[in-house]
Amino acid sequence: MPPRVVEPDEVPAIEAEGLTCRFGDFTAVDNVSFRISKGEIFGFLGSNGCGKSTTMKMLTGLITPTEGWTKLFGQSLSGNEMEIRQHVGYMSQAFSLYTELTVRQNLELHAHLFRIPKDEIRARIEEMLTSYDLADVADMLPDGLPLGMKQRLQLAVAVIHRPSILILDEPTSGVDPVARDSFWRTLVSLARDRGVTIFISTHFMNEAARCDRISLMHAGKVFAVGTPQDLAEQRGKATLEEAFVSYLKEASGIPEDAPASQAAEVAPPPPELVADHARPRRFDPRRLWAYARRETMELLRDPIRLWFALLGPVLLMITFGYGISFDVENLSFAAYDQDKTPQSRQLLEQFSASRYFSERPDIASSAELQSRMKSGEVNIAIEIPSGYGRDLTAGKQPEVSVTVDGSMPFRAETAKGYVTGLALGYASELAKESATTTSEVSIEPRFRYNQAFKSVNAMVPSVIMLMLVLIPAIMSAIGIVREKETGSIANFYSTPISKSEFLLGKQLPYIGVSLVSATVLFLLALFLFRLPMKGSFTLFAVATVVYLVATTGFGQFISTFTKSQVAAVVATAIISIVPAVNFSGLIIPVSSLTGSGRMLGLAFPPAWYQPISVGAFTKGLGWADLWPNLLMLFVFCGIFFVLSLVLLKKQDA
Amino acid sequence: MKNAFHWCANLFYLFVKELRSIKADPIMLVLVVYAFTLAIYMVSTSASTELKNLAVAVVDEDDSRLSRQIIAAIQPPLFQKPVRLRASEVDTALDEGRFVLVLDIPPNFERDILANRDAELQLEVDATAMAFAGNGSGALQNVIANEIAEFRYGGGVTAAMPVNLVMRAAFNPNLNSVWFGSLMQVMNNITMLTLILSGAALIRERERGTVEHLLVMPVVASQIVLAKILANALVIVVAATLSLIFVVQGLLNVPIQGSLPLFLLGTTIYTLSIASMGILLATFSTSMAQFGLLAIPVLIVLNLLSGGATPMESMPVWLQYAMKSLTTTPHFVSFTQAVLFRGGGFPLVWQYLLVFVGFGAVYFALSLIRFRSAVLKG
Numbered sequence A: 001m002p003p004r005v006v007e008p009d010e011v012p013a014i015e016a017e018g019l020t021c022r023f024g025d026f027t028a029v030d031n032v033s034f035r036i037s038k039g040e041i042f043g044f045l046g047s048n049g050c051g052k053s054t055t056m057k058m059l060t061g062l063i064t065p066t067e068g069w070t071k072l073f074g075q076s077l078s079g080n081e082m083e084i085r086q087h088v089g090y091m092s093q094a095f096s097l098y099t100e101l102t103v104r105q106n107l108e109l110h111a112h113l114f115r116i117p118k119d120e121i122r123a124r125i126e127e128m129l130t131s132y133d134l135a136d137v138a139d140m141l142p143d144g145l146p147l148g149m150k151q152r153l154q155l156a157v158a159v160i161h162r163p164s165i166l167i168l169d170e171p172t173s174g175v176d177p178v179a180r181d182s183f184w185r186t187l188v189s190l191a192r193d194r195g196v197t198i199f200i201s202t203h204f205m206n207e208a209a210r211c212d213r214i215s216l217m218h219a220g221k222v223f224a225v226g227t228p229q230d231l232a233e234q235r236g237k238a239t240l241e242e243a244f245v246s247y248l249k250e251a252s253g254i255p256e257d258a259p260a261s262q263a264a265e266v267a268p269p270p271p272e273l274v275a276d277h278a279r280p281r282r283f284d285p286r287r288l289w290a291y292a293r294r295e296t297m298e299l300l301r302d303p304i305r306l307w308f309a310l311l312g313p314v315l316l317m318i319t320f321g322y323g324i325s326f327d328v329e330n331l332s333f334a335a336y337d338q339d340k341t342p343q344s345r346q347l348l349e350q351f352s353a354s355r356y357f358s359e360r361p362d363i364a365s366s367a368e369l370q371s372r373m374k375s376g377e378v379n380i381a382i383e384i385p386s387g388y389g390r391d392l393t394a395g396k397q398p399e400v401s402v403t404v405d406g407s408m409p410f411r412a413e414t415a416k417g418y419v420t421g422l423a424l425g426y427a428s429e430l431a432k433e434s435a436t437t438t439s440e441v442s443i444e445p446r447f448r449y450n451q452a453f454k455s456v457n458a459m460v461p462s463v464i465m466l467m468l469v470l471i472p473a474i475m476s477a478i479g480i481v482r483e484k485e486t487g488s489i490a491n492f493y494s495t496p497i498s499k500s501e502f503l504l505g506k507q508l509p510y511i512g513v514s515l516v517s518a519t520v521l522f523l524l525a526l527f528l529f530r531l532p533m534k535g536s537f538t539l540f541a542v543a544t545v546v547y548l549v550a551t552t553g554f555g556q557f558i559s560t561f562t563k564s565q566v567a568a569v570v571a572t573a574i575i576s577i578v579p580a581v582n583f584s585g586l587i588i589p590v591s592s593l594t595g596s597g598r599m600l601g602l603a604f605p606p607a608w609y610q611p612i613s614v615g616a617f618t619k620g621l622g623w624a625d626l627w628p629n630l631l632m633l634f635v636f637c638g639i640f641f642v643l644s645l646v647l648l649k650k651q652d653a
Numbered sequence B: 001m002k003n004a005f006h007w008c009a010n011l012f013y014l015f016v017k018e019l020r021s022i023k024a025d026p027i028m029l030v031l032v033v034y035a036f037t038l039a040i041y042m043v044s045t046s047a048s049t050e051l052k053n054l055a056v057a058v059v060d061e062d063d064s065r066l067s068r069q070i071i072a073a074i075q076p077p078l079f080q081k082p083v084r085l086r087a088s089e090v091d092t093a094l095d096e097g098r099f100v101l102v103l104d105i106p107p108n109f110e111r112d113i114l115a116n117r118d119a120e121l122q123l124e125v126d127a128t129a130m131a132f133a134g135n136g137s138g139a140l141q142n143v144i145a146n147e148i149a150e151f152r153y154g155g156g157v158t159a160a161m162p163v164n165l166v167m168r169a170a171f172n173p174n175l176n177s178v179w180f181g182s183l184m185q186v187m188n189n190i191t192m193l194t195l196i197l198s199g200a201a202l203i204r205e206r207e208r209g210t211v212e213h214l215l216v217m218p219v220v221a222s223q224i225v226l227a228k229i230l231a232n233a234l235v236i237v238v239a240a241t242l243s244l245i246f247v248v249q250g251l252l253n254v255p256i257q258g259s260l261p262l263f264l265l266g267t268t269i270y271t272l273s274i275a276s277m278g279i280l281l282a283t284f285s286t287s288m289a290q291f292g293l294l295a296i297p298v299l300i301v302l303n304l305l306s307g308g309a310t311p312m313e314s315m316p317v318w319l320q321y322a323m324k325s326l327t328t329t330p331h332f333v334s335f336t337q338a339v340l341f342r343g344g345g346f347p348l349v350w351q352y353l354l355v356f357v358g359f360g361a362v363y364f365a366l367s368l369i370r371f372r373s374a375v376l377k378g
Helices: A052-060 A081-085 A103-113 A118-131 A147-159 A177-194 A228-234 A240-252 A285-300 A303-323 A342-353 A366-374 A388-393 A409-434 A455-486 A490-494 A499-528 A537-561 A565-582 A595-602 A606-619 A623-647 B002-023 B026-036 B038-046 B065-073 B087-095 B109-114 B130-153 B156-160 B177-208 B210-215 B221-251 B260-282 B288-304 B317-326 B329-341 B346-377
Strands: A014-023 A026-036 A041-046 A067-072 A088-091 A165-169 A197-202 A213-218 A221-226 A331-337 A357-359 A380-384 A399-405 A441-448 B056-060 B101-105 B119-126 B164-170
Touching (some): A014 A052, A026 A067, A026 A213, A026 A221, A041 A052, A041 A177, A052 A165, A088 A147, A147 A177, A177 A197, A213 A228, A213 A240, A285 A303, A285 A499, A303 A455, A303 A499, A303 B288, A303 B317, A331 A366, A331 A409, A342 A357, A342 A380, A342 A388, A342 A409, A366 A380, A366 A399, A399 A409, A409 B164, A441 B130, A455 A499, A455 A537, A455 A565, A455 A606, A455 B130, A499 A537, A499 A623, A537 A565, A537 A606, A537 A623, A565 A606, A595 A606, B002 B026, B002 B177, B002 B221, B026 B038, B038 B177, B038 B221, B056 B065, B056 B087, B065 B101, B065 B130, B087 B101, B087 B119, B109 B119, B109 B130, B177 B210, B177 B221, B177 B288, B177 B329, B210 B346, B221 B346, B260 B329, B260 B346, B317 B329, B329 B346
Parallel strands (some): A041 A213, A165 A197, A331 A357, A331 A380, A399 B164, A441 B119, B056 B101
Antiparallel strands (some): A014 A026, A213 A221, A380 A399, B101 B119
16 A cells, blocks of 8 residues: 655645534534545544444534534535535445436436536546446446445445545445455545545454554544554554454443453344244244234334324324215305396395305306306306296296306205205295195105214214224235335244244234224214214124224235335225225215225225124114124135235245 | 526436436336226226215005105116115115115005195105215105106196296206216325325435435535426326326216316426425435325325315315315315316416415425435434
């Protein structure tokens, strides 16, 4: 390694003074200062979590220091941030390039964003591809590349704009020694030949030894800075490693001769997972339980998931209960009265007196009628022709035309019903005046199960149906797909746990959480919405448990063919919402459904659970009426479990 | 000038990158296609609140010419062919949800009418089927009144009326609910997919650490956010347009009354505001799963409480105010109905466009404020 030529009086490339970073009570970096001159390779050596990454993020401006300041080339970051960033290259700990872009596209994107002149870009990319040995894989996606190559790509991306400062956060972790060595040779050449200042963090001693200077860091503090040789000599040790351990002991207050094995506290895997290697196929409830317990712990530590599981249904039920209503009221009407006689006014009074209608100013012309209907301001327009009063008295059946805004068919249908009712009332009023007597035929509608005819009573039991499919299914789908995404599914692949133990273990916690929210929904229905429980509570309780097993099972089924959490969430939501909202009696009564809609509804558990929920709350039904529905819910539990069992793979695909 | 150029250039490169990312997620694309084709077709053809195919039963205790005449008048498409029940079977049939309406014609009904005595018909309504119970019983009462008038005077109810009431429905003469349902479904999908796609785009970068990478480059947060908003909104607007032309107009034969370009203009601005909302939600979550869990309740509330499912006027006033002042969607529903259903033109709806812009600006500003702290914390 060629020696570095130091120029006197130069402005330090990187300078930091009293850098401190606190997250709440935790001090991640405590009063760190350093000066790094141009062309120097400066190393940060320390264990994981000692504050190296945080320090680097403060240098790049990603984190604002709680106290202290940094300068790059004698300038502070604030104010001329964009200008400075042009001269900095950064490489973070994990691979952080776009896996959906090819190697070349990644380079292109960075070249553009660093404002490399258009005519140079192509040449620059070729140069990077050759000097970092990436030419053969230029049009491949990074995901398929070996780690060493990915890391070269990251370095290439970090230097494509020829920065004068490179900040590298543990760039070589996980890379084999040969690749690491060649990586370091590149770094040295950048520093010596191009004068690039390199700030690098590492936890490898042999890498630290190659730096011009290093600083030793522990628990947020820097406790020694110097050349590797000096540091070793100061401690009277032969190697840097021994010196580091000695510094560390001093910093942590451990006597020099104690064994250095703090890190040896790696917990052995739980015995449940290790046992039974010989007969891996036998069902073992202990392994199931171990998975269930771990899943529960993770769930309890995740506030957003808990929020969703417990508060989400409550929030939604309240909004649904109050917000969804088939009660059509406040229909706005306006009259286009061309007659203006007492008779026409009498007709209009029928409308103004009704509680379903609210009156708007009169209409003066047919053009106005058109435009006010179009704007939606008027829902119903009543047109009374001139001569109405005269014709009525003469018994000539004058024509009255009523235009209803048909853009929302349900509302229009109801409005037409109201208008017909008003017309009949008007007719009998006129009949009374003219004193002709005919007998009354009354048709008495009796609103069963919901005498007050309020939407709430009809909706709430169905909303429970919707909530208890949507949320449990999503939760359990995420439970498995999360592991696929984070890679912890490897535990499942490598331990002797069987598929059924895994599935059931992952399902249990979600059944539990869903039961809690089901209980809350039940109480809301009873006490907030004041629904009666007319039917069998035990049936409702048992059916709800079985329904939850089925819906969480459905989520697991979805998880077997989705790879990302987002896909799992979206797929579960769409696949469960459509049948639950449209084909399970939430809005349209099932008896009116035909063909594919009916079949689609019946192919999912909600259509079977809804009659139980409605039956138990409002209809006063029990076991004798609803056992077939319960049976079907059991069948769904079985179907989803078997499907998941078949589709779940016990090894990486 | 040069800065503005650089700013736009960065935005453009990030925008292209976003489009490539969307292209690389096949499952997401399949979902977009599914939502804008099959889901729209199925939802709008199978399920509707249009009175149709109502299951009716009749208990005929009179068995007279009049009672048979009434029963014969209960006909498709409004009603299914009525099923005759014995009085003892009514309770079970209603309990099982087999019928929404059960009409009971009492003994001696015809004789009472002929003798000009008051008579009463019983109509049992399953009021747990709210969507059909009210309108259905109204429609059935009409049918019955008509038949009785016909029986008495031989001219139907209109002949007996002092006025000739002509009722017509504007904009959708037959009150065909597919017209309504399909367009509402397109709207729901626009909201849902825009929110999910844009939020997911930010979370994906957070999870992979790429956003950190962007932030050490000469790129500012507003470019990153705006690129995502633009790219995802573009994809959704294109998908929605194709869906309107090929699925709604083509396959479902729904006539669109208003101007499609005006609708698309509004939709574009609206999707930008919803995409901003998606980003804002995403700043509150660190992983895709968390985002999904936040977004789903929000989406359901937006879909059901924006006036597309239940008319705004039917909700409690506090809820109307809350929805209209916190979210763009109720305004978009009104806009869509004004343009697509009622054929409203630009002079009628330009205020909506301003509202969309306003909401978009607020969401965008909030997400920028949260962006750095939220993104870098995780």
